[in-house]
Amino acid sequence: MSNNYFNTLPLREQLAQLAKCRFMDISEFPEGVDALKGKKIVVIGCGAQGLNQGLNLRDSGLDVSYTLRAAAIAEKRQSWKNATENGFVVGTYDELIPTADVVLNLTPDKQHTPVVKEIMPLMKKGACLSYSHGFNIVEEGMQIREDLTVIMVAPKCPGSEVRAEYVRGFGVPTLIAVHEDNDPKGEGLALAKAYAVGTGGHKAGVLMSSFIAEVKSDLMGEQTILCGMLQTGSILCFDKMVEEGIDAGYASRLIQYGWETVTEALKYGGVTNMLDRLSNPAKIKAFDLSEELKVIMRPLYNKHQDDIISGHFSKTMMEDWANDDVNLLGWRAETAETNFEKTPAGDVEISEQEFFDNGILMVAMVKAGVELAFETMTAAGIIAESAYYESLHETPLIANTIARKKLYEMNATISDTAEYGCYLYNHACLPLLADFMKDIKTDVIGKGLSTDDNGVDNARLIEVNEALRSHPVEAIGSVLRGHMADMKKIV
Amino acid sequence: MGNSISLKKATVAFDERFTLTEIDWSITPSQHWMITGSNGSGKSALAAVLAGMGEITTGQISGLPKNVGLVSFEAQAELIAQELKKDDADIMDVISVGTPVREMIFDQCADPELATQLVEKFGLSALLDRAFRKLSTGETRKVMLIRALSSKPDLLILDEPFDGLDVDALAMLQAHLETLISTVPMVLVLNRFDEMPDFITHVAYMDKTVIDKKGNEGKNDAGHLTLIIDRQDKTAFNELYQLLHLKTTDLNIPEIDAANKLPELDPSQPLVCLKNATIKYGDTIIVDKLNWTIEPNQHWQLSGPNGSGKTGVLSLITGDHPQCYTNDIFVFGFQRGNGESIWQIKQFIGYVSTSLQWEYRVSTSCRNVIVSGLYDSIGMYSKATDSQKKIADEWLELLGMKDRADSPFNKLSYGDQRLLLIARAMVKRPPLLILDEPCLGLDDMNRQLVLALIEKICAGSETTVLYVNHHAEDRISGIEHYLELVKKQ
Numbered sequence: 001m002s003n004n005y006f007n008t009l010p011l012r013e014q015l016a017q018l019a020k021c022r023f024m025d026i027s028e029f030p031e032g033v034d035a036l037k038g039k040k041i042v043v044i045g046c047g048a049q050g051l052n053q054g055l056n057l058r059d060s061g062l063d064v065s066y067t068l069r070a071a072a073i074a075e076k077r078q079s080w081k082n083a084t085e086n087g088f089v090v091g092t093y094d095e096l097i098p099t100a101d102v103v104l105n106l107t108p109d110k111q112h113t114p115v116v117k118e119i120m121p122l123m124k125k126g127a128c129l130s131y132s133h134g135f136n137i138v139e140e141g142m143q144i145r146e147d148l149t150v151i152m153v154a155p156k157c158p159g160s161e162v163r164a165e166y167v168r169g170f171g172v173p174t175l176i177a178v179h180e181d182n183d184p185k186g187e188g189l190a191l192a193k194a195y196a197v198g199t200g201g202h203k204a205g206v207l208m209s210s211f212i213a214e215v216k217s218d219l220m221g222e223q224t225i226l227c228g229m230l231q232t233g234s235i236l237c238f239d240k241m242v243e244e245g246i247d248a249g250y251a252s253r254l255i256q257y258g259w260e261t262v263t264e265a266l267k268y269g270g271v272t273n274m275l276d277r278l279s280n281p282a283k284i285k286a287f288d289l290s291e292e293l294k295v296i297m298r299p300l301y302n303k304h305q306d307d308i309i310s311g312h313f314s315k316t317m318m319e320d321w322a323n324d325d326v327n328l329l330g331w332r333a334e335t336a337e338t339n340f341e342k343t344p345a346g347d348v349e350i351s352e353q354e355f356f357d358n359g360i361l362m363v364a365m366v367k368a369g370v371e372l373a374f375e376t377m378t379a380a381g382i383i384a385e386s387a388y389y390e391s392l393h394e395t396p397l398i399a400n401t402i403a404r405k406k407l408y409e410m411n412a413t414i415s416d417t418a419e420y421g422c423y424l425y426n427h428a429c430l431p432l433l434a435d436f437m438k439d440i441k442t443d444v445i446g447k448g449l450s451t452d453d454n455g456v457d458n459a460r461l462i463e464v465n466e467a468l469r470s471h472p473v474e475a476i477g478s479v480l481r482g483h484m485a486d487m488k489k490i491v
Numbered sequence: 492m493g494n495s496i497s498l499k500k501a502t503v504a505f506d507e508r509f510t511l512t513e514i515d516w517s518i519t520p521s522q523h524w525m526i527t528g529s530n531g532s533g534k535s536a537l538a539a540v541l542a543g544m545g546e547i548t549t550g551q552i553s554g555l556p557k558n559v560g561l562v563s564f565e566a567q568a569e570l571i572a573q574e575l576k577k578d579d580a581d582i583m584d585v586i587s588v589g590t591p592v593r594e595m596i597f598d599q600c601a602d603p604e605l606a607t608q609l610v611e612k613f614g615l616s617a618l619l620d621r622a623f624r625k626l627s628t629g630e631t632r633k634v635m636l637i638r639a640l641s642s643k644p645d646l647l648i649l650d651e652p653f654d655g656l657d658v659d660a661l662a663m664l665q666a667h668l669e670t671l672i673s674t675v676p677m678v679l680v681l682n683r684f685d686e687m688p689d690f691i692t693h694v695a696y697m698d699k700t701v702i703d704k705k706g707n708e709g710k711n712d713a714g715h716l717t718l719i720i721d722r723q724d725k726t727a728f729n730e731l732y733q734l735l736h737l738k739t740t741d742l743n744i745p746e747i748d749a750a751n752k753l754p755e756l757d758p759s760q761p762l763v764c765l766k767n768a769t770i771k772y773g774d775t776i777i778v779d780k781l782n783w784t785i786e787p788n789q790h791w792q793l794s795g796p797n798g799s800g801k802t803g804v805l806s807l808i809t810g811d812h813p814q815c816y817t818n819d820i821f822v823f824g825f826q827r828g829n830g831e832s833i834w835q836i837k838q839f840i841g842y843v844s845t846s847l848q849w850e851y852r853v854s855t856s857c858r859n860v861i862v863s864g865l866y867d868s869i870g871m872y873s874k875a876t877d878s879q880k881k882i883a884d885e886w887l888e889l890l891g892m893k894d895r896a897d898s899p900f901n902k903l904s905y906g907d908q909r910l911l912l913i914a915r916a917m918v919k920r921p922p923l924l925i926l927d928e929p930c931l932g933l934d935d936m937n938r939q940l941v942l943a944l945i946e947k948i949c950a951g952s953e954t955t956v957l958y959v960n961h962h963a964e965d966r967i968s969g970i971e972h973y974l975e976l977v978k979k980q
Contacts, residue, residue, distance in 0.1 A: 026873075033832075037830060038830065055813065058816065059810065059832060059833040060832045060833075061830045061831050061832040061835075062830075063830075081773075085772060085773070085813070086813035086814075087813045087814045087815075087816045087817040088816075167811070168850070168868060168869035168870065169834075169863075169866055169867055169868025169869060169870075169872070170868065170870070170872050203872050204872075
């Protein structure tokens with residue numbers, strides 16, 4: 001088994017790496033793509049990220065080609081078609097890797113170890129290896145040849161959006177990092193910045209982070225609030241509504257599209273704005289529910305963060321990889337059998353506001369999940385900027401996948417790593433919330449509060465508003481959203 | 492009041508030089524019309540038809556009134572010419588003084604009492620004994636007006652009646668016309684919308700060329716009644732206002748300042764040169780070995796049916812097609828695939844298409860939409876500078892949309908969005924403007940608006956236009972080069 005890189009570092013260094021994250025201003029990119037000009041960029045893998053990043057880099061004037069396994073080329077698999085139909089040179093590892101100045105590894109996490117082991121001996125002396133996720137380096141402890149520069153450039157959006165935003169003259173927020181143990185020529189940062197410019201990311205905001213901060217925050221966000229909370233919330237809210245006699249089609253639609261609608265408000269104006277969309281009594285109700293949820297779920301969030309930091313999570317997951325994904329596939333099948341997944345959204349009209357009014361519990365769950373994930377991450381030494389992106393910022397993206405095709409689409413879109421963590425969270429969270437759910441009625445999920453009296457106590461409302469607005473995720477959120485003020489208009 | 496006047500598919504010739512074609516129009520006695528339109532579109536001719544002039548070649552005209560009061564520059568010129576002839580006809584070597592104003596007004600006058608009042612109001616009392624042909628243009632115009640108004644007409648046709656009148660006379664005339672609205676139907680030919688009196692109930696819009704549903708123009712020496720608008724229809728009325736603004740004001744394409752200027756191109760090089768350009772998907776060939784060179788100031792039309800590869804060829808030029816890297820393409824000084832970025836290419840191209848409009852679903856302001864053309868972006872990712880805002884505002888003024896500078900783009904009408912996107916494409920004064928079916932999906936009025944704008948652009952800038960259309964037979968004036976693509980089997 002591999003060595004967890006993070007665990008080999010002294011605590012001081014662990015904390016220093018976790019705390020790395022800085023929002024870079026567009027003025028910090030005056031060199032554009034110069035550092036990559038004239039260099040030969042070879043991309044491994046031609047899926048959504050691989051293809052779309054390659055298209056952007058080429059349109060930015062860079063020399064891009066694709067390398068695939070010999071079998072993928074011989075059998076003319078989809079990845080081969082993607083690359084050739086777009087006019088790229090495609091070759092085997094043996095043909096192209098030795099010519100590359102920069103190799104972009106855009107294969108799924110699970111393949112990193114075999115792929116990197118295979119290409120490393122082929123790479124030119126002094127070349128650069130780029131990742132879009134640090135799992136292989138941090139959790140699997142992959143050792144990279146000393147002469148190679150290792151960087152990470154991770155656009156924080158699906159591949160299709162990486163391309164669409166570039167074409168319209170923008171980009172998507174992008175995280176960059178340099179693996180300091182592998183920066184022999186000190187050019188890692190310049191290469192990562194040029195790469196971010198090549199994909200358009202600098203226009204949307206670049207976060208300079210570390211491999212470690214990226215991995216530890218990414219894992220935490222994806223398995224708790226992003227995927228786990230939405231999965232557990234979907235199952236609980238649906239079952240409760242049906243149990244309370246609400247039409248199953250309505251319940252299914254309220255949840256499938258509700259997450260997207262309420263997190264849209266989150267994206268624009270944070271947790272505060274999401275709750276401001278509710279009436280005053282509903283807001284206070286949602287706030288109270290979320291406080292309750294936070295108390296119940298906090299130990300679970302702590303456990304996830306602890307397991308991620310200690311490496312326990314990745315260790316157990318990699319054991320499952322080695323065991324032919326028995327757990328993962330079993331849990332995936334289980335998800336397909338949930339009542340929510342099996343009930344198609346009913347043919348009923350639900351207005352935008354109704355998703356809030358009748359989904360008070362969903363709003364409470366999102367608030368509790370975002371705040372808990374943020375609080376847990378920052379308590380573990382992850383800086384607020386990273387914690388914001390990996391909790392609040394990405395929640396709407398995941399919610400959007402549920403709107404497209406329920407939990408199936410979400411789990412199919414996210415990485416296997418995220419999916420594995422999501423199931424762990426869900427299995428622990430469902431029983432944890434069983435008692436809480438017993439007291440839940442349709443006033444907070446399905447029907448909304450009775451509108452007879454919209455009155456609230458002034459003092460209580462002020463207290464709730466104050467608490468919402470003073471949460472640390474709101475403070476950093478308003479700063480980061482401010483940086484992207486112009487983006488906000490179009491995304 | 493009298494009968495309705497009706498024109499049914501009437502084609503009327505004037506001196507073989509000008510023809511009004513296939514006019515369908517009817518005027519009921521209670522209506523008051525304004526005829527307006529672009530210069531040379533036949534506004535005066537249409538008014539003259541109502542006075543019985545011109546030769547009807549096909550179609551029918553019925554209900555023309557007997558006694559028409561007509562004031563127009565043509566009629567004025569004719570009267571003066573007659574007076575001058577009297578002078579020429581003098582063989583006695585005695586200088587003829589010509590007909591005095593008094594005679595011009597009061598001979599055969601149906602309402603001398605009214606005429607007397609009007610003479611006073613127009614301040615002509617002191618001129619009554621002067622020879623008509625000695626009067627100034629403005630004074631003869633007043634005489635004409637008095638003659639028409641005091642003739643107890645069944646129909647009053649006033650062709651640009653307010654031109655050349657001083658402020659007092661103008662106010663007096665307008666007030667007098669107000670008193671006639673319940674007794675005499677009126678048809679006013681007016682170039683400017685802001686001169687339109689309140690009593691006008693309908694507007695007839697003329698154009699010199701017909702634009703059919705596909706956006707192509709017809710012959711240039713004929714006039715057409717293209718639009719009829721009821722004043723109650725506020726939307727149509729506002730659009731017409733905008734159209735007239737485009738057609739009748741002296742428009743200059745806004746200049747670009749140094750900060751936003753494009754790099755200079757070598758004028759001896761072609762803008763675009765495709766050599767053996769080929770587009771294929773799998774084994775399907777869409778475009779096969781196309782050779783095409785576009786020289787500066789050489790306007791082109793690209794046509795072909797759906798699936799013939801028009802959009803593909805365009806995207807090879809714009810850099811949007813991934814196969815532009817596997818073809819031999821020279822654009823704006825760049826041989827593609829040598830380290831240039833697409834933004835270096837796109838800066839030289841203004842681009843308008845229906846799909847761009849679909850993609851441009853942003854809530855940004857109209858002003859920002861125009862400024863975004865300087866960045867070739869959809870929406871803005873940085874704040875517009877003051878000089879960029881100024882250029883955008885000049886465009887909004889040109890479009891007659893100044894009042895909507897801060898309105899969100901996605902709340903505009905479809906046609907206004909298209910106009911704005913053309914301005915966005917042109918704001919940087921690109922060497923090449925690609926109009927990919929610019930009139931697709933637009934109604935008559937908006938098609939008129941878009942074409943009026945394109946016409947302005949073609950005439951008033953150094954931009955080379957590449958016009959793309961479905962049908963090769965749909966042609967636009969000013970384009971002399973054609974490329975027709977055929978669908979591959």
